[in-house]
Amino acid sequence: xxxxxxxxxxxxxxxxxxxxxxxxxxxxxxxxxxxxxxxxxxxxxxxxxxxxxxxxxxxxxxxxxxxxxxxxxxxxxxxxxxxxxxxxxxxxxxxxxxxxxxxxxxxxxxxxxxxxxxxxxxxxxxxxxxxxxxxxxxxxxxxxxxxxxxxxxxxxxxxxxxxxxxxxxxxxxxxxxxxxxxxxxxxxxxxxxxxxxxxxxxxxxxxxxxxxxxxxxxxxxxxxxxxxxxxxxxxxxxxxxxxxxxxxxxxxxxxxxxxxxxxxxxxxxxxxxxxxxxxxxxxxxxxxxxxxxxxxxxxxxxxxxxxxxxxxxxxxxxxxxxxxxxxxxxxxxxxxxxxxxxxxxxxxxxxxxxxxxxxxxxxxxxxxxxxxxxxxxxxxxxxxxxxxxxxxxxxxxxxxxxxxxxxxxxxxxxxxxxxxxxxxxxxxxxxxxxxxxxxxxxxxxx
Amino acid sequence: xxxxxxxxxxxxxxxxxxxxxxxxxxxxxxxxxxxxxxxxxxxxxxxxxxxxxxxxxxxxxxxxxxxxxxxxxxxxxxxxxxxxxxxxxxxxxxxxxxxxxxxxxxxxxxxxxxxxxxxxxxxxxxxxxxxxxxxxxxxxxxxxxxxxxxxxxxxxxxxxxxxxxxxxxxxxxxxxxxxxxxxxxxxxxxxxxxxxxxxxxxxxxxxxxxxxxxxxxxxxxxxxxxxxxxxxxxxxxxxxxxxxxxxxxxxxxxxxxxxxxxxxxxxxxxxxxxxxxxxxxxxxxxxxxxxxxxxxxxxxxxxxxxxxxxxxxxxxxxxxxxxxxxxxxxxxxxxxxxxxxxxxxxxxxxxxxxxxxxxxxxxxxxxxxxxxxxxxxxxxxxxxxxxxxxxxxxxxxxxxxxxxxxxxxxxxxxxxxxxxxxxxxxxxxxxxxxxxxxxxx
Numbered sequence: 093x094x095x096x097x098x099x100x101x102x103x104x105x106x107x108x109x110x111x112x113x114x115x116x117x118x119x120x121x122x123x124x125x126x127x128x129x130x131x132x133x134x135x136x137x138x139x140x141x142x143x144x145x146x147x148x149x150x151x152x153x154x155x156x157x158x159x160x161x162x163x164x165x166x167x168x169x170x171x172x173x174x175x176x177x178x179x180x181x182x183x184x185x186x187x188x189x190x191x192x193x194x195x196x197x198x199x200x201x202x203x204x205x206x207x208x209x210x211x212x213x214x215x216x217x218x219x220x221x222x223x224x225x226x227x228x229x230x231x232x233x234x235x236x237x238x239x240x241x242x243x244x245x246x247x248x249x250x251x252x253x254x255x256x257x258x259x260x261x262x263x264x265x266x267x268x269x270x271x272x273x274x275x276x277x278x279x280x281x282x283x284x285x286x287x288x289x290x291x292x293x294x295x296x297x298x299x300x301x302x303x304x305x306x307x308x309x310x311x312x313x314x315x316x317x318x319x320x321x322x323x324x325x326x327x328x329x330x331x332x333x334x335x336x337x338x339x340x341x342x343x344x345x346x347x348x349x350x351x352x353x354x355x356x357x358x359x360x361x362x363x364x365x366x367x368x369x370x371x372x373x374x375x376x377x378x379x380x381x382x383x384x385x386x387x388x389x390x391x392x393x394x395x396x397x398x399x400x401x402x403x404x405x406x407x408x409x410x411x412x413x414x415x416x417x418x419x420x421x422x423x424x425x426x427x428x429x430x431x432x433x434x435x436x437x438x439x440x441x442x443x444x445x446x447x448x449x450x451x452x453x454x455x456x457x458x459x460x461x462x463x464x465x466x467x468x469x470x471x472x473x474x475x476x477x478x479x480x481x482x483x484x485x486x487x488x489x490x491x492x493x494x495x496x497x498x499x500x501x502x503x504x505x506x507x508x509x510x511x512x513x514x515x516x517x518x519x520x521x522x523x524x525x526x527x528x529x530x531x532x533x534x535x536x537x538x
Numbered sequence: 539x540x541x542x543x544x545x546x547x548x549x550x551x552x553x554x555x556x557x558x559x560x561x562x563x564x565x566x567x568x569x570x571x572x573x574x575x576x577x578x579x580x581x582x583x584x585x586x587x588x589x590x591x592x593x594x595x596x597x598x599x600x601x602x603x604x605x606x607x608x609x610x611x612x613x614x615x616x617x618x619x620x621x622x623x624x625x626x627x628x629x630x631x632x633x634x635x636x637x638x639x640x641x642x643x644x645x646x647x648x649x650x651x652x653x654x655x656x657x658x659x660x661x662x663x664x665x666x667x668x669x670x671x672x673x674x675x676x677x678x679x680x681x682x683x684x685x686x687x688x689x690x691x692x693x694x695x696x697x698x699x700x701x702x703x704x705x706x707x708x709x710x711x712x713x714x715x716x717x718x719x720x721x722x723x724x725x726x727x728x729x730x731x732x733x734x735x736x737x738x739x740x741x742x743x744x745x746x747x748x749x750x751x752x753x754x755x756x757x758x759x760x761x762x763x764x765x766x767x768x769x770x771x772x773x774x775x776x777x778x779x780x781x782x783x784x785x786x787x788x789x790x791x792x793x794x795x796x797x798x799x800x801x802x803x804x805x806x807x808x809x810x811x812x813x814x815x816x817x818x819x820x821x822x823x824x825x826x827x828x829x830x831x832x833x834x835x836x837x838x839x840x841x842x843x844x845x846x847x848x849x850x851x852x853x854x855x856x857x858x859x860x861x862x863x864x865x866x867x868x869x870x871x872x873x874x875x876x877x878x879x880x881x882x883x884x885x886x887x888x889x890x891x892x893x894x895x896x897x898x899x900x901x902x903x904x905x906x907x908x909x910x911x912x913x914x915x916x917x918x919x920x921x922x923x924x925x926x927x928x929x930x931x932x933x934x935x936x937x938x939x940x941x942x943x944x945x946x947x948x949x950x951x952x953x954x955x956x957x958x959x960x961x962x963x964x965x966x967x968x969x970x971x972x973x974x975x976x977x978x979x
Contacts, residue, residue, distance in 0.1 A: 183943050266737075268771035287705055287766050289737030298924035350701065354675065357836050360926040361675045377737055502944045504928040505611075512926045 133225070133443045138170035141433040146175040146185065147199035147423065152391055156453040163449055164440050170433050180497045182208050185428070189214055196434040197441075199423045200246065202493035202501065203237050206426055210240040216430040218244045218438055225442040233485030234459045238424050246424030247442045250450075251459035253480050254305050254386040254419040254490060255409035258393070260371055261402065263290050263381040271407040275310075278410045279344060282351055285381045292351050294380030296367035297359035297515050300508020302385055304492040304500065305419065306346075307511060309384075309409045311338040312417040312488055324491045326536040330528035339514065339521045341412060347518035353380035356516050368392035372404050384409070386421065387476045391455040401472045408479070418483045421490040422459060451477075499535035506531045581959065588952035602953035611929065612954065615937040618844050619961075622851075622915060622933060627908035630852045631901055634859025638867055639889060641860075651864065655857035662854070666921030669850035673837035673922065682846075683834030690832045697829045698742050698787060705734035705765050707775055715825030718793065725817040726753050729760030730776050731790070733823075736764050738783055745786040748778035748808040758816040762788050762823065763808040784808020789827055792816035838923060840930040847922050847931060851915065859904045866900030867893075899972070906969050913962055934958050 149157055154174065161172045175195050177184040182205045188194050194214065200206050209215040218226065226235060226247055238246030257278075264270070267288035272278040282292035296302045312320045315334035322328045323335070349355045353370065354362060362370070368389050370379040373396050383389065390400055398404045408416055425441045427434045440446050447458035454469045461481050468474045480487070492500030492507055499506035510531060514524045591598040606612055637654055641647035657665065674680030677687040703717075704710040710717040710731060723729050728751040741764065748763030763784045766772055773779035788804040792812050800816045812821075837846045870893070878892045894901075916935035923931035934954055942951030 180944060180946075183946055186946070187943075266768045268769055284771065286701075287703075287734035287772070288768070289701060289735050289740060289764075289766075291701075298926050300925055350703075354833075357839060358675055358833070361836075361838055361924050363924065376739055498945050502940070503925040504932075504940070505945065508925070509929060 133440070133445050135164075135168050135436050135440060136432055138168040138433050138436060141168075141170040141431075143170055143172045143197065143433045143437060144175050144195035145172060145197045145199070145437070146177045146181065146188070146195040148177050148179055148181050148201065149199070150176070152394075152453075152455060153388075156450050156456065159453065160441075160446050160449045163446070164437060167440075168433075168436060170436075172437070180501055181205065182497060185209070185214065186212075189428075194428045196427070196429045196431060197437050198426050198428055199249065200426050201421070201423045202497075203246075203424075203489060204494050204496060204500070206238065206246045206424060207240050209426060209428075210243075210245055214428055215240075215245045216427045216434075218247065218427065219430075219435040222247065222427075222435055222438040222442055225439045229442060229444060229460045229462045231459075231461055231481075231484055233487065234422075237422075237489055246426050247438050248422045248424045248459050249441045249447070250423040251457045251480060252386040252388055252421035252490075253457060253476050254421055255309055255417050256386060256389070256406050256476065257382055257384045257409055258368070258371070258389050258404055258406050259382045260378050260380075260398070261405045262376060263288070263378060264405075266290075266376060267381075269381075271405075272410050273416075274410050275313075275341065275344075275412040282345065282382075286350060290377065290381045291353045291379065292381050293345060294353045294362065294367045294371045294383040295346070295359040295515065296362050296364040296383075296385075297356070297512055298361050298363045300503060300512055301492065301501075302364055302367070303511035303515060304507050305386070305490065306384060307338060307342060308419050308488075308491045309417045310341050310412050311335070311491075312419055313409070313412040313415065314338050314341060316413065317488055320488055320491065324494045326495075326532055326538065330532055331525045335525055335528070336521055338412075339524065342514075343518040343521070346515050356518075359515060360512060365392050365395075369396050372396040372398035387457050387473065388455055390473065394454070401470050406472055406476070418479075418487040419490055420459075420480065420483075420487045421493055495532070496535040499532050506535060584952045584955045584959075587948060588956050589949075591949055592947055594948065598949060602949045603957075605950050606953050606957060609950075611932060611940075612934075612937055614929065615932040615934045618932055619913065619934050621844055622848060622912045623909055626848050626851050626855075626912045626915075627905045629848075630855045630908055631859050631863075631905045633852065633856040634861075634863050634904065635894075635897070635901065637856065637860040638863040639893065641864065642867060651857075651860065654860055657854045658857050660854070662917040663921060665850060665854055666918050669847075669853075669918070670922050672850075673846050675834065675836065675838070677834050680834070680837070682837055687832055687834045690834075694832070697827050699733070699736050699785060699827050700830045701735040702733040702764075702785075702828055703735045705732060705772060705775070708732060709776070710823070713822070715828060716823050718822040719820050722818050722820055723758050723760070723792070723816065725758050725814055726755050727758075728753050729758065729821060731760055731762035731821065731823065732765030732776055733762070733785070734764065734766045734772070736785075738764070738768055741783050742786045744806045745783045745808075746806040747780065748782050748784040750778055751809045751811075754811065756814045758792065758812040758814075758821075760790075760810055760812075760821070761808045762790065762804050762810065778808070789824055791822045791824055792819040793822045794819040798822075838927055840927050843923050843927045843931040847918050850922060851912070851918055855908060855911070859908065862904050863897065863900055866897050870896050903969070903972065906965055906972075909965050910962055910969075913958060913965075934961075 145161065147157065154176070158174055161174060164170065165172055181198065181200060185194065185198055200209065206215065223244055226244065230248065234248050235244065238244060238248055263285060267285045267290065269281045269284045272281045285292045311323070311334070314337060319328065319334050345351050352359050364385070367383055369392060371381070371383040372378065372393055393400055393404045410416065425438050427438050444460050444462045444464070447460045447463045448467045450456045451458055451463060451467045452469065454473065457477055457480060459480065465474050465477050468477055494500070495507065502508065507528060510524055510528045513527070587594065588602050589598060590596065591601070641650050644650065671679060672681050675683060677683045709719050709721065710733070711720055717733070719729070719731070748761055751759040751761045753759060761778060761784065763778050763782055765775065765782060767779050767781045773782070784807040785804055786806045786808070790802055790804060790810050790812070791798045792800040799819055800812045802810050802812055804810045836842060874892055874896070875888055878888045883891065914935050915933055916939065919931050919933050919936050935958065938951050938954040938958070941947045941954060
C-alpha cells in the first residue's frame with residue numbers, strides 16, 4: 093500500500109516536473125539567467141504555490157537559509173515562508189499537525205526525530221525527482237541516516253563536523269604550544285598553555301549539548317564505532333565499563349579546576365556563544381585558549397575581531413584510542429505535505445545549487461559531495477568540508493541526537509543534566525553512570 | 539386604569555427594564571459562547587486529559603497525579619512554588635507599603651513613585667533578559683557581582699600571582715595553598731624557586747628580568763621567577779632565561795619545624811636575601827601570594843538562583859504594590875492620624891497602630907493578587923535560570939511547560955495544570971468573598 097502510494101506520488105511528481113520543466117525554460121528567460129549555468133537541475137513552475145518551511149535556526153543561520161529559499165522562489169515562482177520553530181521541533185510540529193496546519197517541509201535536526209515523524213505518519217516519502225537528486229549527490233552513509241524502514245524520508249541539507257577543537261593562535265604562539273594529535277598530547281598542550289598563564293579550556297556548561305558532544309568524541313575514539321552504535325541504541329547500559337573509561341578520561345580535563353575557564357561553577361553558567369567569544373577576545377590574555385565544538389563555532393567567532401585561519405585556528409579532535417573520532421550532526425529536510433511544491437523544494441535542497449548558495453555565506457557545511465569546495469569562504473571551512481566528504485561513510489552521527497528527545501535533547505533533563513552534574517563533580521563517575529542509566533532506561537522505555 | 543394594572547402585573551414576567559428572559563439570554567449568548575470556548579472548555583478538557591496517558595488513547599486513572607508527587611522535578615517545583623508564594627508577595631507588599639508611606643511625605647513623591655513604578659512598564663521577558671545580565675557571574679558584565687566584588691576587594695585585596703604553580707621538575711611542592719621546597723636550604727648556596735602560570739602582562743608592574751642570585755657568605759640567597767618565556771616555553775628548566783621575569787614582591791618565609799624563622803620579599807628581579815637564621819630551614823611561598831581573585835557570588839548557581847529570581851520579581855512588582863497602597867492611603871481619614879498625633883503617639887506608633895490596621899484590607903488585596911500572580915510565574919524563571927540550574931529554579935508553571943512541550947507528556951502536564959488550578963481556587967475564593975463584602979458595604 094505504502095509502496096503503491098510512493099509509486100503513485102513518484103509518477104505524479106515525474107509527470108508534473110516534466111511539464112513543469114518546459115514552463116521553466118520559457119519562464120527562465122524572465123528570471124535571471126546567470127545562476128542557472130552549469131546546473132542540470134530542473135524545477136517545476138510553481139506560480140501561485142505557497143510553501144512553509146519550519147526550522148529551528150535563528151540569527152545569521154536563518155538569514156542565510158532564507159537566501160536559499162529566495163533562490164527557490166526565483167526559480168519556481170512559488171512563495172516560501174520560513175516558520176521559526178523551537179526545540180524540540182518534533183513537539184512543535186506535533187502541535188502544528190494537531191491544529192491541521194503542518195508546514196510543507198520541516199528541517200529535522202535528529203535522526204530520532206525523523207523516525208518519530210514517520211512513526212506518527214507525519215512524514216511523506218521523497219518523490220522520484222528528489223530521490224534522483226539525492227542519489228546523485230550524497231554518499232550512501234548520508235542517504236542511510238535519512239531512511240526509516242528502508243524508505244527514504246530525509247534529505248540531509250546541512251551537516252556539522254563536531255570533532256574540532258578551536259584555539260586562539262596567539263595564546264598557542266605565546267606558550268610555544270603545538271596542535272596535539274592524541275589525547276595525551278592534548279593534555280600536555282593544555283599544561284603548557286596553563287604554564288604560560290592562560291586557562292586552557294572554555295566549556296559551555298550552561299548548555300547541555302556541548303557536553304554530550306565532548307563525551308561522544310571521547311567515547312567514539314576510545315570504545316570504537318561498534319560500542320558507539322550499541323550505546324546510541326541503548327543496547328549496552330550506561331553502566332558499561334567503556335562508559336566508565338570514557339568519563340574517567342574526560343575527567344582528566346573537566347576535573348581540573350584550573351583547566352576550565354571559571355572553574356566548574358563558572359563553566360556551568362557559560363553559554364555556548366559566550367564560551368566561543370571569551371576564547372577569542374582579550375588579546376594575549378583571553379579567558380581560555382581552546383574551545384571544543386563543531387564547525388558552526390565560526391558563526392560566533394565572526395562576532396569577535398578574531399580572523400578565522402589566522403587568529404582562530406582549528407585542529408581535529410585528538411584521538412583517544414586508535415583512530416580520531418568523526419562525530420557529525422546535520423539537519424534533514426523532511427516533506428510533511430506531499431505536494432508538487434514540497435517535493436520540488438526537497439529536490440532543490442538536495443542539489444548542489446542550493447548548498448552552494450549557503451556555503452558561500454559561511455557557517456555552513458554541506459554533506460553533498462558534488463558541492464564545489466572552492467565556494468566555501470575560507471581555507472578553514474574548506475578543510476573541514478573536505479574532511480567531512482573524505483570521511484565517506486566512516487563518520488558517526490551525534491549520539492544524543494539519535495537518542496529519544498527526553499534523554500538526549502531536553503535542557504535540564506537526561507544526559508544534558510547528568511553531564512552537567514558530572515562537570516560539577518567529576519570524581520563521582522559511578523554515580524553519574526547510574527544516573528545516566530536510569531534516565532536512559534526511562535527515556536528508551538527498556 | 540387598564541394600563542396601570544398591566545404595569546403592575548408586568549414585573550412577574552419582565553425585569554425592571556422590561557426585557558424578556560429570551561432577550562437577556564440572547565444578549566448573554568456571545569459572552570457565554572466566548573467564555574465557554576475560551577475558558578470553560580479548555581479547563582474541562584485539561585481535567586479530562588489529565589486522566590489519559592501520554593498518547594491520549596488509554597485511560598490512565600490517577601497515574602498522572604501520582605507522578606505529580608513522585609517525580610523529583612515536580613517536587614522541587616512544588617517546593618520552589620511554596621518559597622515563591624511565601625516570600626515574593628510579602629516582600630513586595632512590605633516594600634510597597636514602605637515606599638507608599640514614605641513618598642507621601644517627600645516633596646518629589648510623584649517622581650519617586652514614577653521611578654519605582656517604571657519596571658511595571660517592562661515586559662517580563664525583557665526584565666528576565668535584563669536580570670540575566672545583572673546576575674552574570676563575570677564582574678565585568680554582571681552589576682550584582684561587580685558591586686559585590688567591589689565591596690569585597692576593599693576589605694581583602696587579591697594577590698599578584700593567583701594561578702602560579704610549580705612547573706616540571708620543580709623543587710617546590712604544594713602545601714596548604716602555598717608551596718614549599720622539598721629540601722632544606724644552606725647559607726651561601728643560592729636557591730632557585732621557579733614557578734609557572736603567570737603571563738608576563740599580569741606580573742606586577744615593576745617586575746624586571748630575573749637574574750640568578752649570587753652566593754653571599756652567611757646568608758641564604760635565591761631567585762623566584764616565572765620560569766616560562768613567552769613564545770618559547772620553559773627554556774632552561776630551573777634557571778632564569780634572558781626574557782624571564784622575576785616575581786617582584788613575592789613573599790618568602792623560612793620555616794623550621796613549622797615555625798617561621800625569617801621572612802622577606804623578593805625584589806624586582808626576583809632575588810631575595812634571608813639572614814643566616816634561615817640556614818637549614820625550608821623555604822615557603824605562603825598561600826597569601828596565591829589567593830585567587832574574588833569572583834563574587836554564584837547568583838545563578840543552584841543555591842541562590844530562586845532568591846535571585848524572586849529579587850527580580852520584586853523589582854518589577856513592588857511598584858504595583860506601592861501604587862495600590864498609595865491609593866488606599868490617599869483615601870484614609872486624615873483626622874484619625876491627627877488625633878493619634880495629638881494624643882502623643884510618635885510616628886512609628888501612628889504607622890504601626892493606625893496606618894497599617896486601616897490599610898489592612900488594601901494590603902490583603904495586594905498580597906492576594908500578587909499571590910495569584912506568583913503561582914503562575916513562568917517567564918522570569920524560564921529566562922533567568924541558565925540550563926544548568928533550571929532544575930533547581932523550577933516552578934510548577936515551568937515544569938508544566940517542560941512536561942508538555944519538551945518531554946511530550948501532555949497527560950502529566952494537564953495534571954500539573956489542574957493542580958495549579960486547585961491551588962489558585964482558595965485564593966480566588968478569598969478574593970471573591972472580599973469583593974462581595976466590599977460591594978455590600
